[in-house]
Amino acid sequence: MLKLIKEAGVVGAGGAGFPTHVKADSQAEIVIVNGAECEPLLRVDQLLMVHEAPLLIRGLKALVQVTGARRGIIALKKKYQEAIETLTTHLEDGLELFVIDDYYPAGDEHVLVYEVTGRAVPQGGLPIQAGCLVQNVETVINVANAIDGKAVTDKCITVGGEFTARQTVRVPVGTSYAAVLDALGMSDLTGKVAINGGPMMGAVVSDWSTPVTKTTKGILVFPEDHSLVQEKMLSSHEVFRLARAVCVQCRYCTDLCPRYLLGHQLEPHMTMRGIKYSLADMEPNPSVFLCTECGLCEQYACIFGLSPRMVNSQLKKIYTQAGMKPRPAKDTTPIPMWEYRKLPVKRLISRLGIEQYNQPAPLTDLVIQSDLVVLPLKQHVGVPAEPLVAKGQQVTRGQQVAKVPEGKLGAAVHSSISGTVEDVTDRIVIRANGGGGR
Numbered sequence: 426m427l428k429l430i431k432e433a434g435v436v437g438a439g440g441a442g443f444p445t446h447v448k449a450d451s452q453a454e455i456v457i458v459n460g461a462e463c464e465p466l467l468r469v470d471q472l473l474m475v476h477e478a479p480l481l482i483r484g485l486k487a488l489v490q491v492t493g494a495r496r497g498i499i500a501l502k503k504k505y506q507e508a509i510e511t512l513t514t515h516l517e518d519g520l521e522l523f524v525i526d527d528y529y530p531a532g533d534e535h536v537l538v539y540e541v542t543g544r545a546v547p548q549g550g551l552p553i554q555a556g557c558l559v560q561n562v563e564t565v566i567n568v569a570n571a572i573d574g575k576a577v578t579d580k581c582i583t584v585g586g587e588f589t590a591r592q593t594v595r596v597p598v599g600t601s602y603a604a605v606l607d608a609l610g611m612s613d614l615t616g617k618v619a620i621n622g623g624p625m626m627g628a629v630v631s632d633w634s635t636p637v638t639k640t641t642k643g644i645l646v647f648p649e650d651h652s653l654v655q656e657k658m659l660s661s662h663e664v665f666r667l668a669r670a671v672c673v674q675c676r677y678c679t680d681l682c683p684r685y686l687l688g689h690q691l692e693p694h695m696t697m698r699g700i701k702y703s704l705a706d707m708e709p710n711p712s713v714f715l716c717t718e719c720g721l722c723e724q725y726a727c728i729f730g731l732s733p734r735m736v737n738s739q740l741k742k743i744y745t746q747a748g749m750k751p752r753p754a755k756d757t758t759p760i761p762m763w764e765y766r767k768l769p770v771k772r773l774i775s776r777l778g779i780e781q782y783n784q785p786a787p788l789t790d791l792v793i794q795s796d797l798v799v800l801p802l803k804q805h806v807g808v809p810a811e812p813l814v815a816k817g818q819q820v821t822r823g824q825q826v827a828k829v830p831e832g833k834l835g836a837a838v839h840s841s842i843s844g845t846v847e848d849v850t851d852r853i854v855i856r857a858n859g860g861g862g863r
């Protein structure tokens with residue numbers, strides 16, 4: 426089963442991109458399907474749980490079997506009523522639903538494991554250290570497809586934001602953002618940018634030729650002068666300058682930090698203090714490696730709009746370049762205030778100023794035809810895949826075009842259309858022979 430998952434190129438589709446054949450090669454007590462989808466505006470997982478329920482159940486059963494788990498649980502939010510009703514009719518012995526409230530970041534693996542099992546994942550550790558394997562909804566569906574011999578060729582994404590025809594669609598991996606938006610009737614992108622993923626953790630993309638990858642969750646179109654975009658576009662120099670000038674050490678960022686509340690030794694206000702007094706230059710602070718960059722401190726907690734998230738992110742890069750490693754995993758005990766400081770997504774949406782975009786984005790059967798796909802050789806955690814094709818070669822949809830290098834962590838890549846290989850560099854470019862290539 427693991428071999429089939431590896432051959433199909435399955436990786437964490439929720440954004441992490443960790444190769445699934447490696448993650449699932451473990452002994453677990455509980456397999457948890459992460460159906461929390463806590464990023465505002467994204468609809469992928471909640472819709473797939475309705476429309477692909479039988480496949481999801483098959484994928485979950487496969488993961489329960491391969492890990493030797495006793496239980497398989499689909500964790501999803503109370504507000505996903507249609508998914509709850511649909512999945513309930515498909516559940517089998519040994520599989521359960523676990524319903525959670527609508528707060529951010531309910532989809533954080535450490536948060537989800539604690540919510541579902543009451544077990545605290547060690548800080549700096551992985552859910553498997555608490556006996557749990559956590560996989561995103563679309564990943565589990567891809568596992569079921571892999572067992573049927575189907576490789577990952579398409580990605581389900583929500584196309585939304587300032588875009589009236591909001592919908593959730595399946596697109597061939599490698600299709601450009603511009604081609605997706607054009608197919609949905611939005612060709613004038615003047616004054617707009619995209620946020621790749623959700624508004625909290627997603628990055629701003631202004632190059633419309635950027636391809637959809639196996640980890641893209643959404644293309645959210647925003648006016649480039651939207652406050653959310655402006656904040657994400659701040660340079661690290663400006664973020665550090667503001668931190669030094671403005672932080673009043675109120676510690677709201679720490680008091681609301683989900684990882685701090687789970688008992689991790691992460692106190693963003695202390696990192697900001699270090700920046701303020703230039704202590705970070707003198708005494709490296711390894712706690713920054715515990716930051717998941719969920720953005721809650723930056724987008725909600727700090728009344729001045731400062732960004733401990735970006736400070737942590739920059740310090741991680743600086744420390745990694747200097748050879749520093751995260752501390753080993755350590756047992757933690759969540760603090761009692763955790764229960765009372767869960768941030769309702771509704772309140773977060775209001776704070777982000779995105780209420781007008783918080784609309785349904787139904788899953789449609791629209792088949793997006795791609796004339797050209799660009800397949801990066803690294804769409805996953807690990808080393809880039811090794812090309813198996815050369816310029817000028819004909820390939821068919823589903824054909825493996827790059828493999829995992831021997832003995833390395835990585836994922837295979839498959840052609841998402843039928844056509845001719847136009848270029849092979851750190852990406853494989855394939856042009857359809859005609860008729861969109863599918």
Ligand code: SF4
Pocket residue numbers: 671672673674675676677678679693694697726727728729731732733
């Ligand atoms: S919430 Fe803002 S002002 Fe308060 S300690 Fe954190 S970064 Fe500083």
Ligand code: SF4
Pocket residue numbers: 678681682683684685691693715716717718719720721722723733734737
């Ligand atoms: S981004 Fe902020 S709130 Fe989120 S884990 Fe990091 S420090 Fe905590």
